[in-house]
Amino acid sequence: MQRGSGESMKTTVANLKEYTANDIQILEGLEAVRRRPSMYIGDTGIRGLHHLVYEVVDNAIDEAMAGYCDQVSVIVYPDGSVSVEDNGRGIPVDTHPKVNKPAAEVVLTILHAGGKFDNKAYQVSGGLHGVGVSVVNALSTWLELIIWRDGMEWHQRYSRGVPQCELTPVGKADRTGTKVHFLPDDTIFEEKDFSFDVLSSRLREIAFLVPGLKIDLKDLRNNKSVAFKYDGGVISFVEYLNRDKNPLFKEPIYIKGEKDDVLVEVALQYNDSFQERVFAFANLIHTVEGGTHVVGFRTALTRAVNEMARRQKLLKDKDANLSGDDLKEGLTAIISVKLKEPQFEGQTKTKLGNSDVRGIVDSIVYDGLMAFLEEKPDCLRPIVEKAIKARQARDAAKKARELVRRKSAFGGLDLPGKLADCSSKDPEECELYIVEGDSAGGSAKQGRNRTFQAILPLRGKILNVEKARLDKVLSNAEIRTIIQALGCGIGEDFDVNKLRYHRVIIMTDADVDGAHIRTLLLAFFYRFMPGIIEGGHLYIAQPPLYRVQAGKSEYYCYSDKELRNMADKLANKKISVQRYKGLGEMNPEQLWKTTMDPNERILKRVDVEDALAADEYFTILMGDKVEPRREFIESHANEVRNLDV
Missing domain, CATH: 3.30.230.10 (Ribosomal Protein S5; domain 2)
Structure with a gap:
C-alpha cells in the first residue's frame, strides 16, 4: 500500500513540473462565452435560448426607461431567427477612442462594454454587467445589426461574434433606433424552437412595468401576433x-x-x-x-x-x-x-x-x-x-402534516399499502411511477424492473389544490399517500434531500380523463412541492398512442405524425392499427417495452420556464372562473395534439 502511494506521489510531482506558463490558455474576444455559455446565460436549454432574446430586449427597454423609446418590436422568423427593433436613440456609431473601433462594434464584441456603468447614459438599467448583446452575438450563427442614427442607416454583420464587414452607412434615414437580428447557434443550443407563449409572457411583464410602452410580438412561423401596452402600470x-x-x-x-x-x-x-x-x-x-x-x-x-x-x-x-x-x-x-x-x-x-x-x-x-x-x-x-x-387552517394543516410525517418516516411506520416499492434504497437510481387506476397499476407492477422501479396506483382524481387550503389538501387520501411514498414532507416540512426517488414519473391514460389527472398532479407538485420540479425530478411518461401490426411484426407510434410515417413505410403490407386510450389496454410486457424500459421509453421532464406564466396557467385551468378558461382553450386550440374524441 505504501509503495503504491509513493509511486502516485512521484507521478503527481512530475505532472506539476510539466505545468508551465505554456499551459495557461488565454481566450481571445468572445471565445470564453462560446466555451462556457452557461456561465453567461444560465444554460443551453430552452431557458438559455429565450435568455438571448431577453438580453437584446433589455437594451431596448433601457432606452425606454431613459425616456427615448416608446415602441419595441420582436419578430420570430420561420428559420428560427429573431429580430428586436426599437425606436430609441440608436447605438453610437462614432469611433471609440481607446480601441479605435466604432462604439457599436465595441458593444457587440467586447464583454463588459456598454453605457451602463457610470449612470450617465442610463440612470436605471437592467443589464449592468455589460455582457448582454455581446454574449448574444457570440452564441449566434449570424447576427445582423442595423442602426438608425445621425440621419443615416448603418449595417454590420457578424458570424459567431466575429465581424464580417465594417460598420457601413447604407443610406439616409429619417428615424432613430436599433435592430438586432440573430440566429442562435445550433451547435451550442440543445433547443432551437422559441416558444411564443414564453416570449409573450415576458414581454407582457415588461409592458406592465413600463407604462405607455408598446411592445409587438410576431411569430411568422404560424402568423401569430400580439401587442402589449398598459398605461396603468x-x-x-x-x-x-x-x-x-x-x-x-x-x-x-x-x-x-x-x-x-x-x-x-x-x-x-x-x-x-x-x-x-x-x-x-x-x-x-x-x-x-x-x-x-x-x-x-x-x-x-x-x-x-x-x-x-x-x-x-x-x-x-x-x-x-x-x-x-x-x-x-x-x-x-x-x-x-x-x-x-x-x-x-x-x-x-x-x-x-x-x-x-x-x-x-x-x-x-x-x-x-x-x-x-x-x-x-x-x-x-x-x-x-x-x-x-x-x-386556523395552518394550525389544522400543522396537525395533519405531523400525522403524515409520522406515517412517512422511512424506517419507521409502514409506507402506503398500495405502494409497490423497489428493492434499491439509493434515491439516485430509484424511480416512482404514479399511475392512473388499479388496472394500469397492476400491469405496471408486473412489467416493471423491481430493482429500481416503484409503482403507486391512484384511485380516481386527486383534489384540485387550486380550490383548497393546505389543511384540506392534507386530508385527501390520495395526496397523503403520495406524500408518504415520496418521504420528503410538504409545506414547512418539505426537504428535497429526503426524496426517496429522484425520478417521479406521472403515467396516465392518453384520454381526456388522463389529461385531467395529469394536470391535477402537476398543479399539486407546482403549488406544494415545487422543489421536486426545480430539482429536475418530475417527469411525464409518454405511452404510445398506436400499436401497428404488420404480419408478425408490431410497431408502436407515439404521435399521429409517427403513425402516418409508419403507414407510408408499410404501404405494401397489410396492417392493422390499434388506438390506445388506456394504459390498461397494454399487457405488462407491452407496457414495459413502450413506456417503462429506460432504453426505449420517452420521458418528458417537467421544467418551469416562466414562473409567472406557469402560475397563470394553473390558475386559469384549475380556478373557479369559466370565462378565462374558455378564452385560454380557444386561443390554444390549434396547438392540441392527439385529441381524444
Missing part, C-alpha cells in the same frame, strides 16, 4: 392577474415612493383564493428568488395590517398578531424597484441583494399602507378575516 398588472379571481376589495392598493435614489412601486390586492401570487422586479428584471425588496415588503405589510387591525379593534388585546404567513393567502402583489447600483446574484439576476433596499421598501410600503387603510378602513376587515381563517 403595476395596477394594471395586478388587475390582470386577478381577472380570474374574486377580489376582496374593488381597486388594488397602489404605493409609490422614492428614497436615496431608489424608486419603489407596489400594487396589491387580496382575492378569495388560497394561493399567494407575489412577483418582484428590480430594474424590470424578474427576481424569481425574491431578495431584499420582497423581505421589506412582507415586513411592512405585516406591521401595517396588525397596527391598523388593533386600532380598528379587528384584533382584540388577547389575540396574537397576524404573522406574515397568515397574510399570504389570497394575496396578489407586484413589487417593482428601480435603483442605480443593483446587486444581483449572478448574471441571470434571480435575487436582489442590496441590503439598504430592504429598509427603503419597508418604510415606503408601511407609510403607504397606513395612509390607504386610514382613508379606506373598509378594505382592512376582509384582509384580517381572511388572515384569521388562514391561521
Whole structure:
C-alpha cells in the first residue's frame, strides 16, 4: 500500500513540473462565452435560448426607461431567427477612442462594454454587467445589426461574434433606433424552437412595468401576433392577474415612493383564493428568488395590517398578531424597484441583494399602507378575516402534516399499502411511477424492473389544490399517500434531500380523463412541492398512442405524425392499427417495452420556464372562473395534439 502511494506521489510531482506558463490558455474576444455559455446565460436549454432574446430586449427597454423609446418590436422568423427593433436613440456609431473601433462594434464584441456603468447614459438599467448583446452575438450563427442614427442607416454583420464587414452607412434615414437580428447557434443550443407563449409572457411583464410602452410580438412561423401596452402600470398588472379571481376589495392598493435614489412601486390586492401570487422586479428584471425588496415588503405589510387591525379593534388585546404567513393567502402583489447600483446574484439576476433596499421598501410600503387603510378602513376587515381563517387552517394543516410525517418516516411506520416499492434504497437510481387506476397499476407492477422501479396506483382524481387550503389538501387520501411514498414532507416540512426517488414519473391514460389527472398532479407538485420540479425530478411518461401490426411484426407510434410515417413505410403490407386510450389496454410486457424500459421509453421532464406564466396557467385551468378558461382553450386550440374524441 505504501509503495503504491509513493509511486502516485512521484507521478503527481512530475505532472506539476510539466505545468508551465505554456499551459495557461488565454481566450481571445468572445471565445470564453462560446466555451462556457452557461456561465453567461444560465444554460443551453430552452431557458438559455429565450435568455438571448431577453438580453437584446433589455437594451431596448433601457432606452425606454431613459425616456427615448416608446415602441419595441420582436419578430420570430420561420428559420428560427429573431429580430428586436426599437425606436430609441440608436447605438453610437462614432469611433471609440481607446480601441479605435466604432462604439457599436465595441458593444457587440467586447464583454463588459456598454453605457451602463457610470449612470450617465442610463440612470436605471437592467443589464449592468455589460455582457448582454455581446454574449448574444457570440452564441449566434449570424447576427445582423442595423442602426438608425445621425440621419443615416448603418449595417454590420457578424458570424459567431466575429465581424464580417465594417460598420457601413447604407443610406439616409429619417428615424432613430436599433435592430438586432440573430440566429442562435445550433451547435451550442440543445433547443432551437422559441416558444411564443414564453416570449409573450415576458414581454407582457415588461409592458406592465413600463407604462405607455408598446411592445409587438410576431411569430411568422404560424402568423401569430400580439401587442402589449398598459398605461396603468403595476395596477394594471395586478388587475390582470386577478381577472380570474374574486377580489376582496374593488381597486388594488397602489404605493409609490422614492428614497436615496431608489424608486419603489407596489400594487396589491387580496382575492378569495388560497394561493399567494407575489412577483418582484428590480430594474424590470424578474427576481424569481425574491431578495431584499420582497423581505421589506412582507415586513411592512405585516406591521401595517396588525397596527391598523388593533386600532380598528379587528384584533382584540388577547389575540396574537397576524404573522406574515397568515397574510399570504389570497394575496396578489407586484413589487417593482428601480435603483442605480443593483446587486444581483449572478448574471441571470434571480435575487436582489442590496441590503439598504430592504429598509427603503419597508418604510415606503408601511407609510403607504397606513395612509390607504386610514382613508379606506373598509378594505382592512376582509384582509384580517381572511388572515384569521388562514391561521386556523395552518394550525389544522400543522396537525395533519405531523400525522403524515409520522406515517412517512422511512424506517419507521409502514409506507402506503398500495405502494409497490423497489428493492434499491439509493434515491439516485430509484424511480416512482404514479399511475392512473388499479388496472394500469397492476400491469405496471408486473412489467416493471423491481430493482429500481416503484409503482403507486391512484384511485380516481386527486383534489384540485387550486380550490383548497393546505389543511384540506392534507386530508385527501390520495395526496397523503403520495406524500408518504415520496418521504420528503410538504409545506414547512418539505426537504428535497429526503426524496426517496429522484425520478417521479406521472403515467396516465392518453384520454381526456388522463389529461385531467395529469394536470391535477402537476398543479399539486407546482403549488406544494415545487422543489421536486426545480430539482429536475418530475417527469411525464409518454405511452404510445398506436400499436401497428404488420404480419408478425408490431410497431408502436407515439404521435399521429409517427403513425402516418409508419403507414407510408408499410404501404405494401397489410396492417392493422390499434388506438390506445388506456394504459390498461397494454399487457405488462407491452407496457414495459413502450413506456417503462429506460432504453426505449420517452420521458418528458417537467421544467418551469416562466414562473409567472406557469402560475397563470394553473390558475386559469384549475380556478373557479369559466370565462378565462374558455378564452385560454380557444386561443390554444390549434396547438392540441392527439385529441381524444
